[in-house]
Amino acid sequence: MxxxxxxxxxxxxxxxxxxxxxxxxxxxxxxxxxxxxxxxxxxxxxxxxxxxxxxxxxxxxxxxxxxxxxxxxxxxxxxxxxxxxxxxxxxxxxxxxxxxxxxxxxxxxxxxxxxxxxxxxxxxxxxxxxxxxxxxxxxxxxxxxxxxxxxxxxxxxxxxxxxxxxxxxxxxxxxxxxxxxxxxxxELLEVLDLVDTDVGGTIGRVNKWVVHMTLAKLYLNAEVYTGTSRWDDVVTHTNAIIDSGNFNLMANYADNFTVDNTGSPEHIFTIPFDEVFLEGFNLHVMTNHILSQPAFDFGSQPWNGFQTMTDFYGSYIDPAQNPGPQGDVVGLDPQGSTVTGTVDDRLDNFLVGPLLDLEGNQIEDDGVLSSDPNGPPITHTPYINELEPDSWRQAGARIAKYEMEIGLSGSNMNNDMVVYRYADVLLMKAEALWRMNPNDPEALMLVNQIRERANVDPFTSLDADKLLGERGRELFWEIVRRQDLIRFEGETQQTRFxxxxxxxxxxxxxxxxxxxxxxxxxxxxxxxxxxxx
Structure with a gap:
């Protein structure tokens, strides 16, 4: 600057x-x-x-x-x-x-x-x-x-x-x-009625609903920032977005993150990345194994960097509940064993298990450490053996939230990246209502809207652990988790910042x-x- x-x-x-x-x-x-x-x-x-x-x-x-x-x-x-x-x-x-x-x-x-x-x-x-x-x-x-x-x-x-x-x-x-x-x-309050109200015509730009959302975020964390809570104001600005009728939940969670996700009715503010016109979205090379090119026909070699924390991956799996309608097998537990339980559709946020090429053949990594029990065939497990210096190259669930385009030629993705999304509006309003009244029925209803879409059983009540956990599962890789952990500090049995x-x-x-x-x-x-x- x-x-x-x-x-x-x-x-x-x-x-x-x-x-x-x-x-x-x-x-x-x-x-x-x-x-x-x-x-x-x-x-x-x-x-x-x-x-x-x-x-x-x-x-x-x-x-x-x-x-x-x-x-x-x-x-x-x-x-x-x-x-x-x-x-x-x-x-x-x-x-x-x-x-x-x-x-x-x-x-x-x-x-x-x-x-x-x-x-x-x-x-x-x-x-x-x-x-x-x-x-x-x-x-x-x-x-x-x-x-x-x-x-x-x-x-x-x-x-x-x-x-x-x-x-x-x-x-x-x-x-x-x-x-x-x-x-x-x-600043936001002064321009609220001056900015454009259009949704479809301002994709990737700040409009009235982005301003409402930023104000709601500001008030959601007001107690952290200033020492004074502003829960009523969170409700005011989330209601403005809800009552506008401009947004709704997609029937399928994953559709918000496909290659052709422009214009999702759940998107409030996105960055319209494009491999030609707006480069910079590199998630597929940031997270995937260096030998994973044949699995997606990528034109660029991935970097094998970013992995999901083992316990966070495990938060999506609840084997204590009855299996969901899609079948018994949910995925891999943190140690890599097959588990059964409630099917959470948001497990598609992750890539785990054997890595196969487009013809169904398992890809091998002859350079794995001798201590790695899962090589040379590449098998991504949620378990990570150590942070340093010799983490296994295939350890850790990989970030698959945004659809990885088959045949992508370079290191730039074409998906729009979400900054603000309607699901977060519902969860923010629910949290604000719950903080003002832990038995608020609307707060419970809003959270269960999110859970219903994810194909998991509804909650019968809310507490800090449930709210923080649901925000984590729904909003993974949407740059809210650090903020949430700080805001819920000392209130939950889960990880605290x-x-x-x-x-x-x-x-x-x-x-x-x-x-x-x-x-x-x-x-x-x-x-x-x-x-x-």
Whole structure:
């Protein structure tokens, strides 16, 4: 952000007034929309392995990146993320900070440009206002992410303001976090009735329903951010989305994540990845075994990195219940044995068992460690033998939530990646109602809507364990688990964010936010490091 704004602030101002006019740009809605792209581009980092998604997933109990000999050692960053010993110098933390502030900077620049052509009289306020409101909402979305991940961060809204000289709202961490919360809230509320209400025409863009959703997320975690709960406000904004009639649950859970998932009635905000026009969604190569190309006819060799935590995979299987209508066999237990029990359709989130090519032949890995009992035929088991240094190359359930396209030529997927989804709306409303009244019948009904679609038995009552567990099963790899674990801290018998888990000791609650990157501290002496780092 510093590089972008410090180097050419004056020149950009002159260019806007002298060159960007109605005579050469901003004459049509299409030209406004084209300009918006710069503000959305940082979202492409969601699909890769260098920033926000992996930062949030690998620090949760969902995902682990075990060191497989020399593979995925990477200076120990994945081990540190898993064990919550991450540092201000870790690149993935710096990348996340840069991505979000790049989005803020681009939004500020475009707001400045749009306002300039209005002030010059070349474009009417009416024509520009919806686009300016959209940019303010997108900027607030980035600040919501900064609030959640880093806490007390500088608030920069003026394109001509030098961010390298900008201080946080307060030297007190909690006061500063309160100020960021209030900024995000006020911005979103101010633009709520100014942004577009269209759903189909704004795929991949911020509209009124994205604003409602971001406000609901903000209020859902308000007690973590500010110390004051806002459950009524969660209900208000989830109701706005529900009552709009624009969204509903897909009959089949997996259809939300197919290759051709654009326009799902469950999608509220997505990133419309495309292997040609919007690259960056690399999940299939991030997670699959290096020899799995024949299983999918991939044109690129996968990297064999991201695995599902054993216990998290096991949370989908309840052998104590009666088998579901699809049959007795559910899948593999954490040790790799076949189990029977209630069929949870969301087990398709994972790839386990023998890895077969497209002709049904088992793929072999002659390079497996002699200690690996499941080689050379590749058999993915939920069990992972160790975090480091010699995790088995085929250990761990692989992430199959997004359909893997047969014959995909490169390392970029064509699926739209979900940021906000209607199922989360129902679960957020249910949680808010339950927190205000643990016996609320509507809360139970909403959760059971989700369970019914997953083909599992309904709950007869709700508690913290059931709510957290259902959010985990439904919203796997949707960048909510770290946030949920922090919000439910101390309330459940399940994994808690700062408690010890597999290959991780108890961590300091200060780890609920990430450190401000070291190079940002060095560039801006007005920044104060977060507590505990």
């Amino acid at each position: 510093s590089c972008m704004l410090m180097a050419s602030c004056t020149d950009l101002t002159e260019n806007v007034n002298n060159e960007v006019t109605a005579d050469n740009f901003f004459r049509t809605d299409e030209e406004f929309i084209s300009a918006l792209g710069d503000a959305y581009n940082p979202l492409t980092s969601y699909g890769g392995n260098t920033a926000v998604t992996v930062l949030n997933e690998v620090t949760s109990d969902e995902i682990v990146v075990a060191q497989k000999g020399a593979d995925w050692e990477d200076g120990g960053v994945w081990i540190r993320l898993h064990r919550h010993t991450f540092t201000p110098s870790d690149d993935v933390i710096n990348n996340t900070w840069n991505d979000f502030f790049s989005g803020v900077a681009n939004a500020n620049r475009l707001i400045f440009q749009f306002q300039s052509v209005v002030e010059s009289g070349d474009v009417s306020q009416e024509d520009a206002s919806a686009f300016i409101a959209e940019l303010r909402a997108l900027r607030a979305f980035y600040y919501y992410l900064l609030l959640d991940n880093f806490g007390n961060v500088p608030i920069v809204t003026d394109f001509e303001q030098d961010p390298s000289e900008t201080a946080q709202p307060s030297t007190d961490f909690q006061d500063g976090r309160q100020a960021v919360f209030e900024f995000v809230e006020s 700062n408690e010890a888990w597999w290959e991780k000791n108890t961590s300091d609650p200060n780890r609920n936010v990430f450190p401000i990157p070291q190079n940002q501290l060095e560039a801006n002496p007005n920044l104060e490091q977060n507590p505990g780092y």
